[in-house]
């Protein structure tokens with residue numbers, strides 16, 4: 001099964017539905033909340049407009065196809081960070097082209113999730129080399145089941161895989177810019193890389209930050225609330241007051257915004273841990289509303305308060 005299928009295959013929809021029927025049978029998740037986020041994101045990407053926003057130092061951000069895409073445009077070549085969802089190619093490709101008439105030479109994946117890597121195949125076909133964390137290569141090679149999404153992400157076609165892998169850190173000089181990739185251990189997944197454009201002072205943190213939304217925690221792939229908080233703290237340490245920070249989802253912001261997100265994570269983590277340590281079941285923990293103070297600001301996107309509590313509960 002091709003990873004870059006334009007439409008989620010019917011069998012996947014059926015499998016997702018089956019898993020979420022099971023989830024719906026549990027008392028703490030309402031039926032309205034059991035549609036796989038994968039299907040919602042993919043459907044949205046099929047028609048979503050892709051916008052281009054110039055940031056600083058020849059770095060632009062493209063929004064509208066799954067995760068936010070960064071493009072650095074040098075004098076003779078470009079570098080992309082993430083490739084979005086394949087079904088958005090007709091809108092992503094012209095948006096990338098609009099940043100300058102030079103080819104894409106490198107594509108860095110912030111992590112393995114399909115809303116950041118599904119476009120790998122077409123970017124590679126156009127001549128780019130893909131760079132990713134070593135665990136991204138492993139997960140794209142084997143395929144990964146994400147239980148909480150009720151979804152199996154099949155392996156990438158062998159000719160669409162990353163060919164340069166990063167362990168803890170990699171720095172590269174590219175077309176007048178210094179690009180620093182870092183891996184601080186498991187966070188959102190066990191495949192995460194941050195990408196820092198040093199001269200421009202622009203940092204892409206991938207899904208370590210969902211700006212204005214509760215984030216997904218891929219517990220089954222090494223992610224956890226504590227890993228995520230560790231990552232956010234490391235990225236905040238690596239930022240200055242003027243650093244432009246690109247989140248995986250949501251608007252571009254800065255260190256102050258990222259710090260506010262961190263404080264929300266810590267508060268909810270502590271609330272949920274206290275309830276769990278006190279012997280509360282997941283259903284009882286959800287009923288105690290440990291996210292209540294933050295739901296208005298963060299709870300209206302793909303990850304509902306109840307789903308986020310479940311993701312946090314699994315990791316504390």
Ligand SMILES: [Zn+2]
Pocket residue numbers: 111113188207216248
């Ligand atoms: Zn992700």
